[in-house]
Structures are given as C-alpha cells and as structure tokens.
Amino acid sequence: MSAYQYDHQTIKGFIISSVFWGVVGIIIGLWISIQMWQPSWNVAPYFTFGRLRVVHTNILGFGFGVGAIFGLNYYISMRLTKRPLLFPKLARFHLYLFNTAIALAAVSLFAGMNQSLEYAELEWPLDIGIVVLWIIFAVNLFGTIIKRKEEQMYISLWYIIATVIAVAVLYIVNNLSVPAGLFKSYSLFAGINSANVQWWYGHNVIGFIFSTPILAMFYYFLPKSTGLPIYSHRLSIISLWSLVFAYLWTGAHHLVYTPLPDWIQTLAIVFTIFLIAPSWGSVVNGFYTVAPDWSKMRTNYLTKFFIFAITFYGLQTVQGPTQGLRVVSQLIHYTDWVPGHVHMGTMGWVTMTVCASIYYVIPRIYKTEIYSVKVANSHFYLVLIGQLIFSVSMWITGIQQGALWKAVTPEGTLKYTFMETLVKNYPFWQMRTVGGLIFAAGMLFFVYNIAMTIRSGNAISGPASKGVR
Amino acid sequence: MAGDIYKKPVMFAIVSTAVILIGTAVTMFIPMMTAQMHPRIEALKPFTPLQLAGRDIYQREGCNNCHTQTVRPLRTEVMRYGEYSKAGEFAYDRPFLWGSKRTGPDLARIGKKYPDAWHYRHFENPRKFFQESNMPAYGWLKENNLDPGDVKGHMDVLGFSYSEEEISLLQERNELDALVAYVQVIGTSIPRRRAVRTQGKTTTAEIKNPLAGNQAAIIAGRDLFEENCSDCHGEDAEGDIGPSLIDDVFLYVEGDLADDDYFELINNGTEEGHVEEGRTMKGGMPAFVGDMSREEMWSVISYIRYLKNKQEGKNRDG
Amino acid sequence: MTDDLDNIEDFEAKETAGKLPIGWLILFWGLIIWGVYYFIAYTPGISGWSQAKAYEESVRK
Numbered sequence: 059m060s061a062y063q064y065d066h067q068t069i070k071g072f073i074i075s076s077v078f079w080g081v082v083g084i085i086i087g088l089w090i091s092i093q094m095w096q097p098s099w100n101v102a103p104y105f106t107f108g109r110l111r112v113v114h115t116n117i118l119g120f121g122f123g124v125g126a127i128f129g130l131n132y133y134i135s136m137r138l139t140k141r142p143l144l145f146p147k148l149a150r151f152h153l154y155l156f157n158t159a160i161a162l163a164a165v166s167l168f169a170g171m172n173q174s175l176e177y178a179e180l181e182w183p184l185d186i187g188i189v190v191l192w193i194i195f196a197v198n199l200f201g202t203i204i205k206r207k208e209e210q211m212y213i214s215l216w217y218i219i220a221t222v223i224a225v226a227v228l229y230i231v232n233n234l235s236v237p238a239g240l241f242k243s244y245s246l247f248a249g250i251n252s253a254n255v256q257w258w259y260g261h262n263v264i265g266f267i268f269s270t271p272i273l274a275m276f277y278y279f280l281p282k283s284t285g286l287p288i289y290s291h292r293l294s295i296i297s298l299w300s301l302v303f304a305y306l307w308t309g310a311h312h313l314v315y316t317p318l319p320d321w322i323q324t325l326a327i328v329f330t331i332f333l334i335a336p337s338w339g340s341v342v343n344g345f346y347t348v349a350p351d352w353s354k355m356r357t358n359y360l361t362k363f364f365i366f367a368i369t370f371y372g373l374q375t376v377q378g379p380t381q382g383l384r385v386v387s388q389l390i391h392y393t394d395w396v397p398g399h400v401h402m403g404t405m406g407w408v409t410m411t412v413c414a415s416i417y418y419v420i421p422r423i424y425k426t427e428i429y430s431v432k433v434a435n436s437h438f439y440l441v442l443i444g445q446l447i448f449s450v451s452m453w454i455t456g457i458q459q460g461a462l463w464k465a466v467t468p469e470g471t472l473k474y475t476f477m478e479t480l481v482k483n484y485p486f487w488q489m490r491t492v493g494g495l496i497f498a499a500g501m502l503f504f505v506y507n508i509a510m511t512i513r514s515g516n517a518i519s520g521p522a523s524k525g526v527r
Numbered sequence: 528m529a530g531d532i533y534k535k536p537v538m539f540a541i542v543s544t545a546v547i548l549i550g551t552a553v554t555m556f557i558p559m560m561t562a563q564m565h566p567r568i569e570a571l572k573p574f575t576p577l578q579l580a581g582r583d584i585y586q587r588e589g590c591n592n593c594h595t596q597t598v599r600p601l602r603t604e605v606m607r608y609g610e611y612s613k614a615g616e617f618a619y620d621r622p623f624l625w626g627s628k629r630t631g632p633d634l635a636r637i638g639k640k641y642p643d644a645w646h647y648r649h650f651e652n653p654r655k656f657f658q659e660s661n662m663p664a665y666g667w668l669k670e671n672n673l674d675p676g677d678v679k680g681h682m683d684v685l686g687f688s689y690s691e692e693e694i695s696l697l698q699e700r701n702e703l704d705a706l707v708a709y710v711q712v713i714g715t716s717i718p719r720r721r722a723v724r725t726q727g728k729t730t731t732a733e734i735k736n737p738l739a740g741n742q743a744a745i746i747a748g749r750d751l752f753e754e755n756c757s758d759c760h761g762e763d764a765e766g767d768i769g770p771s772l773i774d775d776v777f778l779y780v781e782g783d784l785a786d787d788d789y790f791e792l793i794n795n796g797t798e799e800g801h802v803e804e805g806r807t808m809k810g811g812m813p814a815f816v817g818d819m820s821r822e823e824m825w826s827v828i829s830y831i832r833y834l835k836n837k838q839e840g841k842n843r844d845g
Numbered sequence: 846m847t848d849d850l851d852n853i854e855d856f857e858a859k860e861t862a863g864k865l866p867i868g869w870l871i872l873f874w875g876l877i878i879w880g881v882y883y884f885i886a887y888t889p890g891i892s893g894w895s896q897a898k899a900y901e902e903s904v905r906k
C-alpha cells in the first residue's frame with residue numbers, strides 16, 4: 059500500500075491547491091460582478107475591471123480547473139493502470155511548479171502584462187512555464203500508462219490522452235509571438251488571421267480543459283461512486299472520436315459576422331451544430347448508466363452531483379451550438395447572454411463534477427469517510443441555486459440587451475441610446491452578485507467539509523477505520 | 528483491428544493527433560498560407576510611436592474586456608456605430624482587439640468621432656458625461672510618463688517606421704496622451720461615409736423648422752440639449768469642447784445659417800475637412816442620426832434659437 | 846478499500862456494451878445531413894450567398 063502513499067500526497071497537494079485557487083478566483087469573480095454595477099469598486103491601477111476580469115478567468119481556468127485536472131487525472135491514471143506514477147518525484151516538482159506559475163500568473167495579470175488573447179493572456183515567460191507544466195504532465199502520464207499493469211485502457215484514459223495532446227498543440231501555436239522585452243510581446247499573427255488563430259485556440263481550450271478532462275472524471279467517478287457500470291462502450295467510442303474530430307473546426311463560431319471569410323464561419327457553424335451529437339453521446343451514456351437504479355439519486359449523495367452536472371453539460375452543449383447559428387449570434391453575441399452560458403458550464407458542469415470527484419477521492423486518500431453528507435447536500439443545493447440565479451438573470455438581460463440594440467422607431471432611427479440599454483442591465487447584474495454570493499457560500503460548505511474530512515483523516519492516521527459521521 | 532488501439536497508448540496518441548490536426552489544417556493552417564487571410568486596405572497606416580504606446584496601454588488595461596472593435600454588417604449596428612468592419616483594416620493589429628463582450632459600446636469607429644478634449648475629460652471621469660456609466664476612470668494615466676526607449680524597441684520589433692524626432696517627442700507625453708492618440712486612430716482607414724448615415728433622413732421636405740417658436744418644443748429641446756449636447760457645448764450653449772451656439776459664428780465663419788443647415792449638421796455630425804456652405808469643418812461633432820428622431824432634432828434647434836434670441840436680447844440691452 | 850485495485854470489468858456494462866440508442870443515432874445522422882445543407886446554402890463559392898450581400902439587401906428594404 060505504501061507505494062501509493064507518496065503519490066497520494068502529491069495528488070492531495072494538487073487538490074488543495076486547486077481548491078485554494080478556486081476560492082481566490084471566486085472572490086475576484088464577486089468583486090468584478092460588483093464593479094459592473096458599482097464602478098467605485100475599481101481601485102486603480104491594479105484592481106480595475108479590465109485587469110481583474112482576466113485574473114478571474116485565468117485563476118479559475120488554470121488554477122482551479124487545471125489544478126484539479128492534474129491531480130484527479132493523476133489519481134485516475136494510477137487506479138486504471140494499477141500502478142503508482144512512473145516518476146513520483148517529478149509529479150511532486152510538478153505540483154510546486156504549478157503553484158509558482160499560477161501565483162506569478164496572478165501577479166503579472168494584476169500588473170497588466172497581458173497579450174489580450176482570451177484565455178492566453180499570460181506573457182511569454184509564463185507561457186513557457188505553462189508548456190513545461192503540461193510536458194511534465196504528459197511525460198508522467200504517458201510513462202505511467204505505457205508501464206501499466208492492465209492491458210485495456212478505460213474510457214477516461216482516452217479522454218486524458220486526447221486532452222494532453224490537444225492542449226499542447228493549441229497552447230503553443232496560439233502563443234507564438236515576438237518578445238519585446240521580458241514582459242511584452244507581439245503576436246506572430248496579425249489582423250483577421252490572428253482572430254482566426256485565437257478563436258481556434260479559444261474554443262478548443264475551453265473544450266479540452268472544460269470538457270474532455272472533466273468527462274474523464276465523469277466516466278471514472280460516476281461508476282465508482284454509484285457502483286453502476288457505464289451503459290455503452292460503443293457509444294463512448296463514437297462520442298470520443300467524433301467530439302475530438304469536430305471540435306477543432308468550430309473556432310470561428312466566436313467570429314460570426316466579423317470580417318473573417320464567410321466560408322470559414324459557415325464551416326465552423328456546420329461542425330458546431332454537429333457537436334450536439336457527440337456531446338449528447340456522453341449525456342445519454344450517463345443517464346442510461348444510472349437509469350437501472352434512479353434511487354441512487356436519493357441514497358448516494360454523489361450521484362446527484364454527477365447527474366446534475368451531466369444535465370448542465372447537456373444543456374450547455376445544446377445552447378452553445380445554437381449560439382453559433384447566425385440568426386442567434388446576431389442577437390446574443392457580445393451581450394450578457396454569453397456570461398450566462400459560460401457560468402452554467404463552469405459552475406454547473408465543471409465545478410460540480412470536480413467537487414464531487416474531490417469528495418470521492420479525499421476520503422479514500424485519508425482512509426476515512428466524508429465528514430458530513432449533510433454539509434455536502436447543503437453545498438449542492440446552494441451552488442445549484444446560485445448558478446441558476448446567475449445564468450437565468452444573464453440570459454434575460456442578454457436577450458433584452460440584444461433586442462434593445464436592434465430596436466428601431468417607425469421613423470427608422472434607433473430607439474435606444476447605448477446608455478439606455480446599459481442601465482437596464484443593472485438590476486440583473488445586481489441579481490448576479492446575489493447568485494454569486496449564494497454559490498460562494500455553497501463553496502464554503504465544500505471547503506469546510508473537505509477540511510474537516512482531512513482533519514479526521516489525519517487524526518485517525520493508520521489503516522482504514524470507520525471515520526466519523 | 529480497431530479495438531486494439533485502446534490497448535496501445537502510443538498508437539492511440541498518434542491517431543488522436545491526426546484527428547485533431549485535420550480540422551486545424553482546414554480552418555486554420557491552410558487559410559493562413561493564402562492571401563485572403565492577409566488583406567490590407569491601402570489607406571491603412573502603421574501605428575505611430577505615440578499610437579502604439581497607446582495601444583499597449585489599451586491592452587494593459589484590458590479595455591477589450593468591455594469594448595469590441597468590430598462593427599457587424601447588420602443594419603442597426605451600422606446605424607449605431609458606422610460603416611461595418613472590413614478585413615483589410617486590421618493588418619497592423621498584433622493581435623486583433625475585437626473583443627467578445629460589449630459592456631461598453633463598440634469602438635471600431637471611435638476615431639475622430641469626438642474631439643481630443645472630450646476623451647481627456649471622459650477618461651478622467653466617465654460619469655461626468657454619463658452619470659450611470661460603469662467604465663472605470665483612467666485619469667491616473669496622466670501621472671505616468673512614457674518611456675521613449677521602450678516604445679522605440681516596440682516599434683522595431685513590429686518593423687514600423689518612425690523618426691527619431693517622433694521618439695524624442697514622447698518624452699513630454701504621458702500615458703493618457705498616448706491612449707487618446709490611439710483611440711483617435713481606430714477605424715479611420717475607412718472614410719466615414721456620411722451619405723450612408725443620412726439615408727432615409729434628410730430626404731426631408733422640410734426646409735423650415737416646423738416647431739419653430741413652439742413653447743412645448745423649446746421645453747422638450749432644453750431637456751434634450753442637456754442630455755446630449757451640453758457636455759460639449761456648455762450648459763447654456765456658450766461653448767466648451769464644441770463652439771458656442773449662441774454667437775453669430777457658424778463653423779468658424781461670421782453669419783448664421785438656416786435651420787435646415789442646423790438639422791443636417793446635427794443629423795450627420797461633422798468630419799474634418801468637409802466643406803459645407805463654404806465653411807470648413809474641423810470634425811468632432813458626432814452624428815445624432817441614430818439617436819434622435821426628427822422631431823427631437825427640430826425641438827433642440829428651437830431651443831438653440833430660443834437661447835440665441837435671449838442672448839441677443841441681452842447683448843442689445845447691456 | 847483504498848488500495849483495492851480497480852477492476853476494469855466492473856466499469857462497463859456487458860449486455861449493453863454495443864448499444865447505440867436509436868434517438869441518438871437519428872440525431873447524429875440528422876445533424877450531418879443538416880450540415881451538408883447549411884454548408885451548401887451559406888458558402889459564397891457554392892450558393893453565392895454572402896454576408897455583405899445579405900447586408901446590402903437588408904439596407905435596401
């Protein structure tokens with residue numbers, strides 16, 4: 059058993075780091091949500107909206123999201139290959155480098171070092187650090203998989219492998235730039251071409267950080283925590299390949315009605331709509347897996363998390379493709395509808411899956427049980443309500459905004475000035491802050507639950523015992 | 528055969544890479560090799576050192592998180608912002624700054640829309656112009672001087688040409704100067720095309736103000752003036768960023784013009800170098816074609832006339 | 846149970862391993878067919894449709 063002990067410490071390190079960055083990112087999220095209706099919350103120069111917003115997205119995407127991906131996918135790989143990591147010391151180094159990089163990332167973004175590429179804002183020295191992080195992950199992962207003790211690779215491993223490859227290609231290409239000093243660079247790409255490269259990256263980095271590795275968790279932890287086997291092997295195969303194939307064509311759906319050549323936009327929209335099918339392959343597989351025993355929704359607290367998460371993924375992957383259509387895009391593009399979409403995905407799908415996976419892993423590493431299922435249930439309902447308030451209010455105000463921008467008088471002039479349309483957002487932006495607070499409260503329950511579980515695990519120290527309930 | 532791949536990680540990795548690269552090649556790599564992805568409008572000029580410094584600040588402050596820089600080819604959008612964006616306008620943008628969220632208005636056609644003075648005052652405190660704006664204040668940029676050495680280095684990396692004089696002039700400029708210089712050049716490689724904006728509007732048969740002297744119109748006009756014009760023309764139209772409207776000078780030439788000239792100017796805005804009735808514009812008066820109805824414009828004109836008469840009365844009496 | 850090894854067999858149902866729900870299949874092929882239609886209808890080189898033309902038309906109205 060002790061062969062795993064060291065790796066478990068590393069994984070625990072990743073999980074705790076991820077949760078830490080999650081808390082930081084959420085606090086900043088609340089802050090920027092307030093700035094949007096109360097500009098006096100801008101504190102120049104470091105804490106104005108323009109700078110904080112990228113800290114929010116980077117810390118949550120790369121600190122919370124990727125931290126959890128590294129840790130939990132190490133865990134999954136070890137379990138599925140039936141062996142410890144091939145390079146345990148490297149994994150530990152990976153953990154330290156990860157935290158250093160995220161801390162520096164936050165500081166550099168506060169300082170305004172910003173490439174202005176969404177989700178690739180970090181300047182080139184940090185880019186190199188990020189690439190090193192992924193290379194370490196890839197080396198350790200492939201090494202461990204190649205030296206595995208189980209011949210068959212389970213679905214989760216496919217998703218992880220595809221993730222690592224895609225992220226490497228995406229990240230390197232989009233960040234190609236000419237340095238102009240240590241803290242400044244200019245993109246290798248210009249004009250509409252740079253737009254095309256950026257959104258090829260932008261959409262796929264969302265796909266390969268907020269979809270595929272999260273699906274890897276879903277496919278692993280759903281059967282583990284429910285004890286129910288995945289419904290269809292074949293469905294998961296077809297879903298995987300069609301997802302990975304189609305994803306890369308779709309970047310230009312972020313550029314509908316821009317000066318990008320029409321054919322690239324059209325092609326992107328075609329594949330965007332197609333993406334419903336592979337995404338729903340996983341959704342259907344998830345539902346059919348639990349279908350034989352829906353009572354698990356009541357009796358097993360984790361089932362709830364996973365089933366709601368995959369439901370939000372399902373909604374997200376219908377809503378997202380629809381947004382790509384020209385008729386829809388012209389109404390909702392650039393409005394608050396999009397943050398509504400974003401947060402259903404990040405709060406409803408990503409965060410729920412990650413939290414549930416952590417609930418599963420931490421007690422096992424500490425050989426104890428979860429501190430309190432009650433607290434976990436409170437966590438669940440709070441994040442659910444918080445997220446729904448957030449998304450629904452953004453959808454309403456987004457559609458309203460899109461419609462007001464287009465409204466004309468019978469005389470043929472615009473009906474509303476920009477300010478008139480802006481002001482109508484304020485009540486909804488305030489509502490979002492309320493939703494965010496409820497979500498954040500839920501996350502505090504989560505942090506408390508995990509902390510208490512770790513404490514009881516430490517206290518028991520020694521081979522498996524019952525733990526406290 | 529196919530089942531084997533799930534037992535061979537290396538093979539699996541190779542196949543996934545190939546699958547990923549197909550869409551990448553068709554939609555990204557191959558177009559990049561063709562001319563259609565590298566268009567350039569002839570009138571487009573590379574950034575000057577001051578403008579580039581401003582653009583760097585725009586990036587640093589993350590203005591693109593609230594502002595887009597593309598006007599879509601949609602009717603109402605063109606009405607609101609101006610000519611829709613063309614592919615060749617962005618050839619010197621490394622990277623593009625189109626943005627993805629319009630918390631604030633699109634800036635693709637902001638260049639020359641307002642006078643410099645308007646921007647200085649707006650950056651200092653956006654709430655002075657728009658009480659309910661949520662844009663952060665950027666007056667503090669004034670405190671920071673530019674570093675000519677840095678800017679020069681950046682110009683070299685981008686291969687833009689400049690004179691030593693331009694660089695040394697930066698010594699006396701601050702970051703706010705740079706930002707305003709950049710904002711004023713955005714989207715100016717396309718002519719403002721006043722004709723498009725006019726469409727369906729000044730085909731008016733009215734040459735006389737139908738609301739001249741109308742009491743209700745004057746009152747309505749006062750509110751409209753306060754909302755839309757006083758920021759630039761002063762509380763009592765005595766002149767500020769824009770010229771006085773109560774003197775006898777119109778577009779820098781002695782002698783007032785008729786109401787329909789007022790109408791056209793308010794409707795279409797002004798444009799540097801454009802000549803109207805033998806008078807040359809300096810630019811900086813925004814067009815209100817999208818924002819005000821015909822009746823509203825006539826009301827404002829009635830109000831201006833009212834102020835003017837009052838002023839003339841004062842001049843006579845005292 | 847921490848160090849009990851995972852049994853891959855337990856992860857996937859055997860009886861339904863090769864199933865593809867019919868509704869999902871219809872979705873899959875339906876979207877591909879729709880994609881072909883959309884591509885033809887909205888690619889300037891094929892149908893002649895273009896964003897700029899669509900705009901001009903909307904203004905002329």
Ligand code: HEM
Binds near residue numbers: 091111122490497
């Ligand atoms: C209390 C919770 C949260 C609050 C209050 C919050 C608030 C916000 C706000 C105000 C924005 C800017 C929207 C705009 O510019 O209009 C934003 C953007 C964003 N947030 Fe959050 N957020 C929260 C949680 C999260 C989480 C957990 C994640 C990811 C795991 C996340 C990821 C993002 C992303 C990716 C964007 C960029 C969206 C875009 O570009 O359209 N947020 N958030």
Ligand code: HEM
Binds near residue numbers: 376377378390400407
């Ligand atoms: C098949 C799946 C999906 C498709 C086709 C899709 C499509 C889209 C489209 C078209 C937009 C652009 C909206 C606009 O600006 O007009 C968008 C934005 C976004 N989506 Fe999705 N979506 C999908 C799933 C997801 C998932 C699972 C997430 C996970 C969190 C997600 C996160 C985001 C984010 C963060 C943005 C904002 C990008 C930005 O402007 O910064 N999407 N999506």
